Amino acid sequence: MSDAETESAVTFDESDSRDDAMAETIEAWIEDLIEHVEDARGSEAFQEWLDVQSQFHDYSYRNTLLINLQCPEATKVAGYRTWQEEFDRHVQAGESAIWIWAPIIAKQCPECGNAPSYHEQRECGYDETPPEEWEQRLVGFRPASVFDVSQTDGEPLPELDTAATGDAGDLVDVLENAAATLDVAVRIVDADEWPHGKAEGICKPRSADERPLVEVRDRANEADLAVTLVHELAHALLHGAISDPLARSEQEFEAEAVAYIVGRHCGLDTRNSSFYLAAWAGDDPEAIRDRLGRISQTAQQLIEAIGRPIESED
Numbered sequence: 042m043s044d045a046e047t048e049s050a051v052t053f054d055e056s057d058s059r060d061d062a063m064a065e066t067i068e069a070w071i072e073d074l075i076e077h078v079e080d081a082r083g084s085e086a087f088q089e090w091l092d093v094q095s096q097f098h099d100y101s102y103r104n105t106l107l108i109n110l111q112c113p114e115a116t117k118v119a120g121y122r123t124w125q126e127e128f129d130r131h132v133q134a135g136e137s138a139i140w141i142w143a144p145i146i147a148k149q150c151p152e153c154g155n156a157p158s159y160h161e162q163r164e165c166g167y168d169e170t171p172p173e174e175w176e177q178r179l180v181g182f183r184p185a186s187v188f189d190v191s192q193t194d195g196e197p198l199p200e201l202d203t204a205a206t207g208d209a210g211d212l213v214d215v216l217e218n219a220a221a222t223l224d225v226a227v228r229i230v231d232a233d234e235w236p237h238g239k240a241e242g243i244c245k246p247r248s249a250d251e252r253p254l255v256e257v258r259d260r261a262n263e264a265d266l267a268v269t270l271v272h273e274l275a276h277a278l279l280h281g282a283i284s285d286p287l288a289r290s291e292q293e294f295e296a297e298a299v300a301y302i303v304g305r306h307c308g309l310d311t312r313n314s315s316f317y318l319a320a321w322a323g324d325d326p327e328a329i330r331d332r333l334g335r336i337s338q339t340a341q342q343l344i345e346a347i348g349r350p351i352e353s354e355d
Contacts, residue, residue, distance in 0.1 A: 071337075075326050078322060079326055089199045090201050093198055111139045112139050120185070140184050143182065204265040205264045206313075217270075219347050220255065223346055227255045228255070242269040242273040247281070264309045264310070267309070271299065272299070273296070275340075278343075293317075298340075303343050303344060
């Protein structure tokens, strides 16, 4: 992204062609964002981050629920020795383990289905292949303990800088007022009282007769606070009635693309959205273009609710 793209806010004058001009600008910005995501994915910082992420297990739905029930703020979990040997981190004294179900994998007799020791006890007559050549299969589950990164100390894990920067002016106040007109409740929570772990913001879907609730963690970087607020407002407008966890990747594409567009419209530097989306998009940043209609419509709705851009001092 060139420096010129963040020097001043963009204004769409009232005219018959205003909607078309806004749509064309948003489409062009989406093309920029796709290019930035592809660049981010090829960067050294992203590859370092990706290498570390690949060392964490992709837990089953059942274990994910267990982790969330015991430690709702958990973001990255691993076993006691894994933290030591793979990440050079150590579980802090007094921390309580998070218990999950670990699979038990063992060689099984093709005929009786038992492990070699039980196979001998059952006096199974199968002898076509020796036990050392039997296939390994799932034979059961056992309780296993894991710990979240927040329960450990040691070498830092690589982080992606996804924060927006710039002069936000009174944009946070403007967005809070805009949220009221969109029938979305907003709470900015002091960092010391933030109950949602490392999340910067959350959107809580409500029942049909209640407003969605957006909560964001307060911080000194007002530009990033504003863009996080836009991200969560986009969730409220786009995904308020969606609870399918399998759709989360698509939801994050849309919400962050909206945040990138609205932040850029207001003169903020949102180029770090590319790292955020690279982390979610995997091998398909084109998914952002596929959802252009939903992204564009929601971005326009928020831009119109804001009512004006935040002018830069340049």
